[in-house]
Amino acid sequence: MSEPMLALTGVHTHIGQYHILQGVDLTVPRGELTVLLGRNGAGKTTTLRTIMGLWHASRGALLFDGRDITQAATPDISCAGIAYVPENMGIFSDLTVRENLLLAARAGEPDTARLEWIFGFFPALKKFWNQAAGTLSGGQKQMLAIARAIVEPRKLLLVDEPTKGLAPAIIQSLIAAFRELKAMETTILLVEQNFGFVKSLGDTVAVMDDGRIVHSGRMDELAEDRDLQQKLLGLSLDTHQ
Amino acid sequence: MILQRLLSGDFPRSRFLTALLLAVFTGLALAPFLFPGARALNVAATVCVFVVLVASYDLLLGYTGIVSFAHTMFYGIGAYGVGLSLHSVGPTWGAVFMGLTIALMLSLALALVIGLFSLRVKAIFYAMITLAVASAFAVLASQLSDFTGGEDGRTFGVPELLRPGFRLVEAEVFGTAINGKLITYYLVFCSALALFLLLLRVVNSPFGRVLQAIRENDFRAEALGYRTVVYRTLANCLSAVVATLAGALMALWLRYAGPQTTLSFTIMMDILLIVVIGGMGTLYGAVVGAALFILAQNYLQALMKQGSDALAAVPLLANLLHPDRWLLWLGVLFVLSVYFFPTGIVGKLRGKSK
Amino acid sequence: MTTTPPAATADAELPRLRLDTPPLLVLPILALLALPLIGSFPTWVTLTVAGLAMGMMIFIMASGLTLVFGLMDVLNFGHGAFVSVGAFTATLVLLPMQGWMQADSVLMNLTALGLAIALAMLVTGALGWAFERIIVMPVYGQHLKQILITMGGMIVAEQMIHVVWGPDQIPLPLPTSFRGVILVGDAAIEKYRLIAVAVGLVVFAAMFLVLNRTKVGLLIRAGVENGEMVEALGYRIRRLFVVVFVAGSALAGLGGVLWGLYKETLTAAMGADIMVLVFIVIIIGGLGSVGGCFIGALLVALVANYTGFLAPKIALVSNILLMVAILLWRPQGLYPVAKR
Ligand SMILES: Nc1ncnc2c1ncn2[C@@H]1O[C@H](COP(=O)(O)OP(=O)(O)OP(=O)(O)O)[C@@H](O)[C@H]1O
Numbered sequence: 001m002s003e004p005m006l007a008l009t010g011v012h013t014h015i016g017q018y019h020i021l022q023g024v025d026l027t028v029p030r031g032e033l034t035v036l037l038g039r040n041g042a043g044k045t046t047t048l049r050t051i052m053g054l055w056h057a058s059r060g061a062l063l064f065d066g067r068d069i070t071q072a073a074t075p076d077i078s079c080a081g082i083a084y085v086p087e088n089m090g091i092f093s094d095l096t097v098r099e100n101l102l103l104a105a106r107a108g109e110p111d112t113a114r115l116e117w118i119f120g121f122f123p124a125l126k127k128f129w130n131q132a133a134g135t136l137s138g139g140q141k142q143m144l145a146i147a148r149a150i151v152e153p154r155k156l157l158l159v160d161e162p163t164k165g166l167a168p169a170i171i172q173s174l175i176a177a178f179r180e181l182k183a184m185e186t187t188i189l190l191v192e193q194n195f196g197f198v199k200s201l202g203d204t205v206a207v208m209d210d211g212r213i214v215h216s217g218r219m220d221e222l223a224e225d226r227d228l229q230q231k232l233l234g235l236s237l238d239t240h241q
Numbered sequence: 242m243i244l245q246r247l248l249s250g251d252f253p254r255s256r257f258l259t260a261l262l263l264a265v266f267t268g269l270a271l272a273p274f275l276f277p278g279a280r281a282l283n284v285a286a287t288v289c290v291f292v293v294l295v296a297s298y299d300l301l302l303g304y305t306g307i308v309s310f311a312h313t314m315f316y317g318i319g320a321y322g323v324g325l326s327l328h329s330v331g332p333t334w335g336a337v338f339m340g341l342t343i344a345l346m347l348s349l350a351l352a353l354v355i356g357l358f359s360l361r362v363k364a365i366f367y368a369m370i371t372l373a374v375a376s377a378f379a380v381l382a383s384q385l386s387d388f389t390g391g392e393d394g395r396t397f398g399v400p401e402l403l404r405p406g407f408r409l410v411e412a413e414v415f416g417t418a419i420n421g422k423l424i425t426y427y428l429v430f431c432s433a434l435a436l437f438l439l440l441l442r443v444v445n446s447p448f449g450r451v452l453q454a455i456r457e458n459d460f461r462a463e464a465l466g467y468r469t470v471v472y473r474t475l476a477n478c479l480s481a482v483v484a485t486l487a488g489a490l491m492a493l494w495l496r497y498a499g500p501q502t503t504l505s506f507t508i509m510m511d512i513l514l515i516v517v518i519g520g521m522g523t524l525y526g527a528v529v530g531a532a533l534f535i536l537a538q539n540y541l542q543a544l545m546k547q548g549s550d551a552l553a554a555v556p557l558l559a560n561l562l563h564p565d566r567w568l569l570w571l572g573v574l575f576v577l578s579v580y581f582f583p584t585g586i587v588g589k590l591r592g593k594s595k
Numbered sequence: 596m597t598t599t600p601p602a603a604t605a606d607a608e609l610p611r612l613r614l615d616t617p618p619l620l621v622l623p624i625l626a627l628l629a630l631p632l633i634g635s636f637p638t639w640v641t642l643t644v645a646g647l648a649m650g651m652m653i654f655i656m657a658s659g660l661t662l663v664f665g666l667m668d669v670l671n672f673g674h675g676a677f678v679s680v681g682a683f684t685a686t687l688v689l690l691p692m693q694g695w696m697q698a699d700s701v702l703m704n705l706t707a708l709g710l711a712i713a714l715a716m717l718v719t720g721a722l723g724w725a726f727e728r729i730i731v732m733p734v735y736g737q738h739l740k741q742i743l744i745t746m747g748g749m750i751v752a753e754q755m756i757h758v759v760w761g762p763d764q765i766p767l768p769l770p771t772s773f774r775g776v777i778l779v780g781d782a783a784i785e786k787y788r789l790i791a792v793a794v795g796l797v798v799f800a801a802m803f804l805v806l807n808r809t810k811v812g813l814l815i816r817a818g819v820e821n822g823e824m825v826e827a828l829g830y831r832i833r834r835l836f837v838v839v840f841v842a843g844s845a846l847a848g849l850g851g852v853l854w855g856l857y858k859e860t861l862t863a864a865m866g867a868d869i870m871v872l873v874f875i876v877i878i879i880g881g882l883g884s885v886g887g888c889f890i891g892a893l894l895v896a897l898v899a900n901y902t903g904f905l906a907p908k909i910a911l912v913s914n915i916l917l918m919v920a921i922l923l924w925r926p927q928g929l930y931p932v933a934k935r
């Protein structure tokens with residue numbers, strides 16, 4: 001097997017005086033969709049933020065595409081080829097949909113063909129092209145946030161709980177989008193609590209609890225092994241309705 | 242022990258600092274006898290008042306983490322309250338107390354309103370709003386000249402006991418006349434001492450510790466169940482009240498209240514400087530800082546003048562050393578100490594002794 | 596004044612365009628209310644133009660400050676220094692070119708003034724760059740130190756003006772062709788005020804275009820709302836910040852020249868004095884909002900001019916009263932900036 005796209009080894013992260021990540025070991029294989037599961041407060045968001053350089057690891061190493069990014073600054077990490085969709089979506093509500101995508105396209109203008117491809121599964125973005133992003137609905141904002149991350153091809157996509165608070169219909173269009181991305185062999189690290197949503201999408205899976213990875217393996221194995229699910233996710237499915 | 246009670250258990254914790262504080266204390270307590278002469282006594286009284294003024298400011302800046310630019314406003318309210326009352330009613334104790342009461346109530350009301358209005362938001366908001374309010378107040382004081390005497394301020398008579406002409410006993414003690422000026426000095430000194438000890442008690446009480454917790458992490462303090470706005474507003478009010486009293490003392494001492502001696506922005510800068518140089522978050526910093534600063538202000542400027550005169554031939558350098566450029570050097574000192582000595586003199590001394 | 600806009604409903608499938616108009620209406624309403632109180636139309640016109648001129652100048656000085664705050668959460672209490680330095684730097688050109696200034700030729704006047712403004716903006720821009728490096732950068736994220744240090748920086752800058760230009764105020768007469776009044780009907784309008792309004796409008800328009808039409812402008816607006824996300828998209832927010840800081844300082848310098856010519860005398864403290872108004876303006880406008888800053892500046896200046904005429908004693912505190920009124924209506928200012 002080829003070298004993984006992203007590898008975290010023994011990563012510790014402190015936020016202020018709190019010790020949040022306590023030795024995270026995580027690998028994201030190339031061209032696959034890796035799902036990161038875990039209950040509320042397990043440290044999933046903190047893991048993604050540490051990868052993006054928004055927090056810095058106090059110990060351990062992060063290797064991205066063969067490059068050490070442990071101490072790199074956020075813009076450098078982004079330019080190295082990681083796109084990030086944060087938990088709160090981070091869209092610029094004052095700017096229009098077009099302007100949001102314009103900023104995400106570092107080459108200048110977004111590529112027209114790629115835009116059309118995105119409009120294929122997120123038609124709302126085309127419809128509200130010149131509308132302030134703050135006026136979009138929650139689902140449309142999530143679409144915009146994802147569109148922003150894929151408007152140019154990137155090596156790795158980090159997505160934090162995209163289904164949070166969304167209606168089933170919109171979740172369907174997100175599934176469609178992720179299938180498209182998988183078809184193009186995009187490497188994705190997807191944080192989720194909604195097991196149903198990721199069961200069919202994920203190739204590999206890692207489960208977090210209390211700032212550590214407590215399980216990692218193939219998704220199909222976990223999907224079949226009810227006992228393991230119960231053991232690992234009973235926690236998270238309890239807290240999640 | 243009595244000392245323990247008096248200092249509320251908050252000892253200087255450094256031998257050199259203790260010596261310094263003792264020197265300042267003895268110097269001030271015996272000033273009329275040690276340093277005869279009107280100028281020296283004036284310096285001593287100013288130090289007394291500034292210790293209180295700066296200590297009350299430190300309650301805000303150092304202990305609570307609030308930057309206020311309105312401290313001179315409260316100081317001015319105290320001075321004007323006593324001054325205008327004595328001016329219009331006449332030199333009686335009744336007038337002193339009436340003026341003081343009105344001033345305290347006004348200060349309290351203003352501190353409460355400003356606090357409740359802006360302390361819920363960020364420190365920066367409060368700094369801007371106090372700056373605006375204080376400058377409006379200063380303009381008001383100098384423009385309502387029928388009432389306040391405008392730019393010239395007001396001179397006024399003080400009660401008999403405090404007049405320089407008054408003699409308590411005819412004889413001289415250690416070559417010093419026991420007159421009204423001396424009595425005024427001791428009134429200022431004792432009030433200042435009492436107020437300082439009171440502040441020391443406050444910052445070492447549970448209330449003071451909550452303030453410090455808020456300064457360190459207001460989010461967490463709120464989570465622990467403390468109403469940060471209430472605590473901050475209380476600190477703000479207390480600090481305003483003490484500043485008002487300091488202003489009243491200064492007015493009694495000077496027998497004058499005017500914008501330059503109370504409301505001006507220069508005084509606000511002086512306060513900030515003393516707090517930072519003395520050491521934020523420790524009241525002893527106010528004592529050390531105020532003593533050094535006032536001494537320097539009164540005697541170093543003369544030195545600068547000599548330097549400037551000597552360099553008269555070199556135009557720019559002479560300007561740099563001109564006594565009017567005193568503030569330039571203070572500014573530089575200020576910036577440098579915020580960077581390099583954020584804990585000030587007291588912090589340095591304590592750090593060394595540990 | 597209680598009509599707040601309808602809150603955008605979360606589940607709306609069709610997003611509604613929410614245009615926040617009430618703040619825009621305050622200005623004309625205020626001007627119209629003042630008319631019957633003042634009683635005389637020509638006086639009203641004079642006062643209104645004076646207010647607009649003053650407002651434009653304050654806007655020019657304040658706009659950079661509000662953006663700097665929005666972008667990096669940095670409030671520069673030393674911003675006023677750039678105003679003073681700008682005005683004093685202009686004298687380096689204007690005093691030697693007295694002849695050009697006093698000549699009865701618009702072209703010569705404009706050349707002299709243009710040169711002075713260019714130099715002033717260059718110097719204040721450079722000073723802003725140095726200020727950011729030396730004074731502000733080491734204390735990012737530490738509000739307390741920031742306030743203290745920038746305040747100290749201002750004192751030093753103000754004192755250095757005294758060292759270089761001496762302790763006295765410097766007279767700065769207007770160029771010949773800008774002096775005098777234009778009569779519109781019965782209303783006398785000072786020419787210079789019209790020029791100030793024009794310059795202010797040009798600056799506002801330019802700023803509007805940059806912020807809406809260029810990528811840097813979009814990044815600045817995005818950064819004010821969510822700096823982390825701008826970084827996550829691969830842009831260095833610090834670089835943006837330096838650009839804004841320098842531009843804001845240069846604008847403060849421009850404002851200083853205009854303000855100095857308006858007052859026709861320069862004092863080293865002029866920047867510190869105007870800062871009080873500037874702070875009130877950016878609080879009223881909503882910290883970080885350029886549009887709010889524009890309306891806030893005009894509002895403050897109009898109120899100051901109207902009350903100065905109607906009730907001079909109240910005028911001294913009119914700004915504070917206005918600020919209190921606005922904050923009671925909208926606690927975060929007229930146009931609160933959405934934050935994270
Ligand atoms: N800024 C912060 N300051 C202090 N603690 C924080 C901060 N951000 C997160 N934490 C703590 O870090 C822990 C992990 O948080 P994180 O957001 O990574 O969890 P998560 O797995 O993403 O949870 P969720 O499913 O709720 O999003 C939590 O206990 C949280 O309280």
Ligand SMILES: [Mg+2]
Binds near residue numbers: 045046087160
């Ligand atoms: Mg999370």
